[in-house]
Amino acid sequence: MEKSYLQIARAAYQPKLPKALLGPVKAQEGAPTQSVGNQEEIKALFPNTYGMPVIEFVEGEKQELPPFNVGVILSGGQAPGGHNVISGLFDGIKSLNADSKLYGFILGPGGLVDHKYMELTSDIIDEYRNTGGFDIIGSGRTKLEEVDQFEKGIEILRELNIKALVIIGGDDSNTNACVLAEYYAAKKYGVQVIGCPKTIDGDLKNEQIETSFGFDTACKTYSELIGNIQRDCNSARKYWHFIKLMGRSASHIALECALQCQPNICLISEEVEAKAMSLDDVVTYIAQAVAKRAEQGNNYGTVLIPEGLIEFIPAIKKLIAELNDVLASPEAQNIGRSEQIDFVKQHISAENLAVFNSLPTSVARQLALDRDPHGNVQVSLIETEKLLSAMVAAKLDKWKKAGKFVGKFAAQHHFFGYEGRCAAPSNYDADYCYALGFNASRLIANGKTGYMSIVKNTTAPAAEWIAGGVPITMMMNMERRNGKNKPVIRKALVELDGAPFKYFASRRDEWAEKTMYVYPGPIQYFGPTEVCDQPTCTLKLEQAK
Ligand code: FBP
Numbered sequence: 001m002e003k004s005y006l007q008i009a010r011a012a013y014q015p016k017l018p019k020a021l022l023g024p025v026k027a028q029e030g031a032p033t034q035s036v037g038n039q040e041e042i043k044a045l046f047p048n049t050y051g052m053p054v055i056e057f058v059e060g061e062k063q064e065l066p067p068f069n070v071g072v073i074l075s076g077g078q079a080p081g082g083h084n085v086i087s088g089l090f091d092g093i094k095s096l097n098a099d100s101k102l103y104g105f106i107l108g109p110g111g112l113v114d115h116k117y118m119e120l121t122s123d124i125i126d127e128y129r130n131t132g133g134f135d136i137i138g139s140g141r142t143k144l145e146e147v148d149q150f151e152k153g154i155e156i157l158r159e160l161n162i163k164a165l166v167i168i169g170g171d172d173s174n175t176n177a178c179v180l181a182e183y184y185a186a187k188k189y190g191v192q193v194i195g196c197p198k199t200i201d202g203d204l205k206n207e208q209i210e211t212s213f214g215f216d217t218a219c220k221t222y223s224e225l226i227g228n229i230q231r232d233c234n235s236a237r238k239y240w241h242f243i244k245l246m247g248r249s250a251s252h253i254a255l256e257c258a259l260q261c262q263p264n265i266c267l268i269s270e271e272v273e274a275k276a277m278s279l280d281d282v283v284t285y286i287a288q289a290v291a292k293r294a295e296q297g298n299n300y301g302t303v304l305i306p307e308g309l310i311e312f313i314p315a316i317k318k319l320i321a322e323l324n325d326v327l328a329s330p331e332a333q334n335i336g337r338s339e340q341i342d343f344v345k346q347h348i349s350a351e352n353l354a355v356f357n358s359l360p361t362s363v364a365r366q367l368a369l370d371r372d373p374h375g376n377v378q379v380s381l382i383e384t385e386k387l388l389s390a391m392v393a394a395k396l397d398k399w400k401k402a403g404k405f406v407g408k409f410a411a412q413h414h415f416f417g418y419e420g421r422c423a424a425p426s427n428y429d430a431d432y433c434y435a436l437g438f439n440a441s442r443l444i445a446n447g448k449t450g451y452m453s454i455v456k457n458t459t460a461p462a463a464e465w466i467a468g469g470v471p472i473t474m475m476m477n478m479e480r481r482n483g484k485n486k487p488v489i490r491k492a493l494v495e496l497d498g499a500p501f502k503y504f505a506s507r508r509d510e511w512a513e514k515t516m517y518v519y520p521g522p523i524q525y526f527g528p529t530e531v532c533d534q535p536t537c538t539l540k541l542e543q544a545k
Contacts, residue, residue: 001127010130010424010525015084015434016462018455026060027446027468029053036206036490037477045487046473048185049178049450054208056468057442065445067099068163071117074139075108075169075176079198079214081425081433083128083136085168088434090125092441103160108140109167109176113149115156130430132217133422143373144176150183157191164192164444166437166453170199170212171489172376174452178472178489181450192449194440195472200421202252202538205492208454208470210543213436216428216536218246218420219253220523223260225416227519230261230302234515237300239412240290240392242385244305246417248376251306251494252538258504259537262511262518264301265289268501269312270494276314283391287405289512290396294407298515305388307379307417310363319352320377321480323367328375328483337369344368360387375482385413426523427533431462439467459535459543499541 003011030053035042043050070093074082086104093100102120105111118124118137128136144150157165167177174195181193197204197211200218205211222245229241243263247253251268258266265286272282286303293301310316326332326347327340335343341364345353356364366382389411399405425433432455440453451469458465475489494501510516524532534540 006424007131011126013130013430013525015088015130016431017435017438018465018467019463020057020059021435021438021442021467024060024062025057025442027055027448028058029055033471033474035473035476041478042473042476042487046178046182046450049182049471050473052450052471052473054468054470054474055448055451056466057439063445065096067097067101068093068444069101069103069161070441070444071103071105071112071157071160071162071165072120072137073105073109073112073165073167073169074134074137075167075173076139076141077170077199078134078139078421079200079212080132080217080421080423081213081429082134082168082198083131084425084430084433085196085198085213085437085440086120086136087125087129088437089166089440090120090122090437092438093444096441096445103162104137107138108142109144109173110140110142111137112144112153112156112165113142115152117156117160130425132424141373143172144180147183150180153180154184154189154191162191164194164449166194166196166440168196168198170201171204171491174204174472175476175488178450178476181472185449192444192447194443194448195452196436196440197452197454200253201247201250202256203248203250203491203493204489206475206490208456208474209452210456210458211536211539213429213433214421215252215256216432217423217426217523219256219260219536220426220520221420221423222253222416223257223520224522225419226257226261226263226302226304227517227521229414230263230517231519233300233302234517237298238408239300239410240389241302241412241414242305242389243302244307244383244385244415246307246380246420248379249308249311249491249493251308254304254306255494255500255504256536256538258304259500259541260518260520262507262516263304264293264512266304266504266508267306267309268494268504269306269309271496271501272309273312273314273317274496278315279313279391282309282313283388283395286388287392287395287399290392290409291399291405291407292513294405299408302517303388305384307382307384309384310382311377311379315355316359316367319348319355320367322348322352324371324375324480325483327371341365341368363387371482380417383413383415385415389413423523427525428458428535432458435462435465435467442467443469459539499544500538503541
């Protein structure tokens with residue numbers, strides 16, 4: 001394989017580890033835990049893995065361990081740093097016994113079920129250290145939830161003599177990891193299951209998990225691009241740029257990019273919902289900012305839009321909830337894609353039908369079509385940026401005729417998502433991910449199952465990071481998915497009383513009116529620490545640093 005100079009230099013980077021993981025460890029246990037909601041139901045569903053304590057690794061005695069084999073799965077959307085989780089895990093198990101082996105299941109959880117795997121040797125691992133992407137073994141979105149999938153899994157795990165399986169995934173994949181851990185524990189199969197918090201969306205976080213990996217690099221990559229657009233915008237002074245950002249339901253990515261770049265407008269879906277704003281209210285809010293800038297002769301600007309926005313407009317949220325139930329009904333399973341729209345129209349309430357019919361056809365179509373395997377609307381396919389700019393243009397036209405708008409309005413559209421998911425990990429993600437993987441090997445060696453690998457205090461220097469594990473059941477509650485109530489990890493949305501949003505809200509009027517763009521520039525790996533090792537603004541504000 002030919003490599004760029006940066007790739008060659010970066011391959012030599014040795015990620016940092018928390019001090020506690022540099023030598024032998026022992027697990028210090030906290031008090032028993034409870035799930036974040038629906039305690040009785042979750043306890044009944046997870047009798048073997050419920051209530052376990054949070055653990056922290058501290059210095060311990062050296063132990064002689066026999067060689068053991070571990071399997072690893074990359075699940076769901078790519079996130080920068082996945083390869084470092086795997087290299088950390090590899091180095092971790094080898095440090096416990098050099099004859100231990102790591103097997104990767106190919107293309108996500110489906111690889112476990114279909115028995116597609118490869119051994120990850122040091123030659124292979126070395127090719128992927130500190131690189132972006134999930135291409136070492138590939139990823140996939142197969143949902144692990146059926147007993148026959150778990151049974152197919154155990155066949156290959158036994159054949160390869162695998163002691164523990166590490167599932168690197170987001171909230172949905174870690175929910176599946178928890179279900180699998182419980183099943184194998186109940187059956188006394190002797191295979192441990194450990195999760196790792198991955199997703200660029202940043203919505204897998206809570207008191208124990210500071211951030212999901214990949215969020216840092218993805219936001220920095222998008223912020224570089226937004227900064228470049230803002231320079232262009234401020235140079236030509238003739239366009240409004242409507243920029244949709246990935247992130248599924250939560251607006252963490254949009255908020256972080258706003259904190260980094262100071263755009264004129266950034267919409268936050270969670271606020272739109274809390275204020276019960278209609279689509280027209282959102283459009284009016286943007287149009288007013290455009291009109292105000294036009295009064296000063298500034299016919300340009302930037303608008304950041306979280307990709308899940310549409311799901312948070314209360315009327316559309318209600319429509320989606322009913323569509324989810326209709327699409328999950330047994331009748332819906334036998335209809336073809338071309339009949340799907342007519343089918344849903346016939347089966348939803350009159351109120352929701354009116355909302356459905358009021359939407360532009362392309363948006364309505366996407367809401368009525370297939371969900372992803374976890375039951376999510378595929379929001380990345382909805383062109384909200386074009387929808388909003390067209391509606392703003394129509395409103396400004398009206399205002400122009402009424403003498404309320406004096407400027408010009410021309411829009412450009414962008415969607416940043418896939419551009420950031422496989423970027424080479426920032427120093428933060430390279431270190432954080434390596435530590436998460438290495439730490440997973442310690443959870444395995446300590447016999448843990450149903451735990452997620454955690455590393456905390458990450459705004460401090462790596463030596464002061466705290467490593468341990470949190471029981472996955474602790475993060476669960478019951479939610480409606482695919483027409484049924486299911487135990488799932490609670491998604492972390494943007495908190496409107498949290499420090500990152502409050503800071504944004506205190507500055508946004510000024511950013512809207514004036515031109516106060518910040519240009520973050522590309523991720524830097526080598527150089528002064530304040531340039532190379534900054535955590536996200538979200539994390540710094542959350543931790544008040
Ligand atoms: P995960 O939740 O699996 O981490 O997905 C992240 C994500 O990038 C979302 O932001 C986006 O909506 C989705 O994946 C797109 O999915 P796909 O890769 O299947 O197009």
